Amino acid sequence: MTQLDSLRNPEDLKRLPAENLPRLAAEIREFLITEVTRTGGHLGPNLGVVELTLALHRVFDSPRDPVLFDTGHQSYVHKILTGRRDFSKLRSQGGLSGYPSREESEHDFIENSHASTVLSYADGLAKANVIQRRSDRTVVAVVGDGALTGGMAWEALNNIASAPDRRVVIVVNDNGRSYSPTTGGLADHLASLRMTQGYEQALDLAKTALNRAPVVGQPLYEALHGLKKGLKDAIQPQMMFEDLGLKYLGPIDGHDEQAVEKALRRARDFGGPVIVHCLTQKGKGHAPAENHEEDQFHAIGAAKPAPATGEQPAPAPQKWTKVFSREMVALGAERSDLVGITAAMLHPTGLAPFAEAYPDRCFDVGIAEQHAATSATALAMGGLHPVVAVYATFLNRCFDQVLMDAALHRQGVTFCLDRSGVTGPDGASHHGMWDLSILQVVPGLRLAVPRDAPRLREQLREAVDVDDAPTVLRYPTGAVAPEIEAVGRTGSMDVLRRATRGGQSEDLLLVAVGPMAQTCCEVADRMADQGIGVTVVDPRWVKPLDPVLVEEAARHRVVAVVEDNGRVGAVGDAVARALRDAELDIPVRTFGIEQEFLHHAKRDDILAELGLTPQSLARKLTETVSRQSDRRAAEETASK
């Protein structure tokens, strides 16, 4: 039986002799490498917190002492130690979430995978403990060096530091990386702390060596020590936190489980807010991850089945991100005013090649979308055209900045939202199902949803040519959709299928939003087989809607809109409002994501569950057209 097999809960862990822990850590690493390599997931971050999580659950009493994780992608070890070891369907339908899940365990608190929130939760829970006189409980928050570059973290620190009676232990999991090396002044500061620790070790080595050296040894060591003291004073590494009123312990080797335990016990017994600064390595213990320069296996895909003997592996499909990435590099050569901005996701958003080609024109602001949006507004005011590349779900973080900075000041900022719509394995807080709704209310903002690669290229160019309003493009995760050429264009709207019956009044106008064009064309083909005339259009720019869409609708009996976004307040509602404003009494059906938090599963499986498939849509719309025809026939009969 392995050590891991003997563990059922944190109590079992607490009873383990310390000398057993290195072997347990090795077993956990082996488990993570085996399981996550097969399923895909955040292997690197979790390999980096094995000893740290062991120490957390040996020192604190979860869930009485809530153990909170920022972003939550590094909570696999926490799950293993709290009785969840079936990783067979990790991040898949019916399997474990890749983040903490309140439904899964009483030991889990934060399901939101948006970074930089954990300290706010810690502050709130600590206040609740004081008010409810739970003075013997400690709130523990694990926050990464990347998450600490988010503004919310400092709002929370400001509050946590203001009350010395609140028992909060902040564990800074400092591996020097978000995906790429963490950027910014804070990152430099943390680096200086790491250096301090490096100096401590170097000095210890020097002391040992020099003490052996006759005569010159001791004086030389004193000189070195003076240098280090001076350097330490000069950098004042821990002073920043202590000046805030937070006790600082560290830096500590985050892979020395006993050292972390010792520091955590000190922090717990301190009885007030304490920072325990742990130095860790992303991907620790797995050389391919440790040596992976781009992101140390921050998030890996599921292992692909080996091709049958003799077969060549299928070429990887082109991704939406790659199309954006290449067009940005091309545009960067044509436009010296183009600048790129990322919120700590240079590679995942595809801006890395642009940064490589134009290093002075690309900025990684850290996990700070709000700062990204407002500093982009100022870059535009300064005569440049910024392109802010973020995941669609993270745009929520800077909605006010889009509204009250970029739009209010009518500045030409282009936001490119990758991973829009249903994403899949990252669950509720990662699906990009909000932007088509929330952006509808932003005055002057223009919103494009390209249906395929040529349109992404075309509309990115159209967007960066707009210098008096924010523009937004949004596209999904994964492989780019097949190209669909228009059979005509009226205004800025592409016609993809013209109803076959011709004549004044066609059965159905199907408005395809972006990549849903492929599904809508299949719907039209299915319905044509039933003798139903369907026109399919792609508005391309869904805000503002081109008036030609209303004119086209007037020639149809039913209008339907299909979009990969929450239904409420999105494009479907905008089309319905435009028809009402034109006093057109035509029924409008809107198809999209019901306004609920979606679980984790494969994108295609979720789209099928939502009924956003050709089969389901054709069936529903055939019924709608039939009911509308019957209604019209009845009205005609009644009017005779």
Ligand SMILES: Cc1ncc(C[n+]2csc(CCOP(=O)(O)OP(=O)(O)O)c2C)c(N)n1
């Ligand atoms: C608001 C927000 N923006 C971007 C992301 C994408 N993201 C997920 S993890 C991560 C890096 C986190 O770095 P760190 O906090 O240091 O944790 P580590 O992965 O190093 O353990 C980022 C940028 C996010 N989850 N939330």
Ligand SMILES: CC(=O)[C@@H](O)[C@H](O)COP(=O)(O)O
């Ligand atoms: C935790 C987080 O926000 C990211 O690591 C995310 O899981 C990556 O998603 P992609 O795999 O779509 O890049």
Ligand SMILES: [Mg+2]
């Ligand atoms: Mg980090």
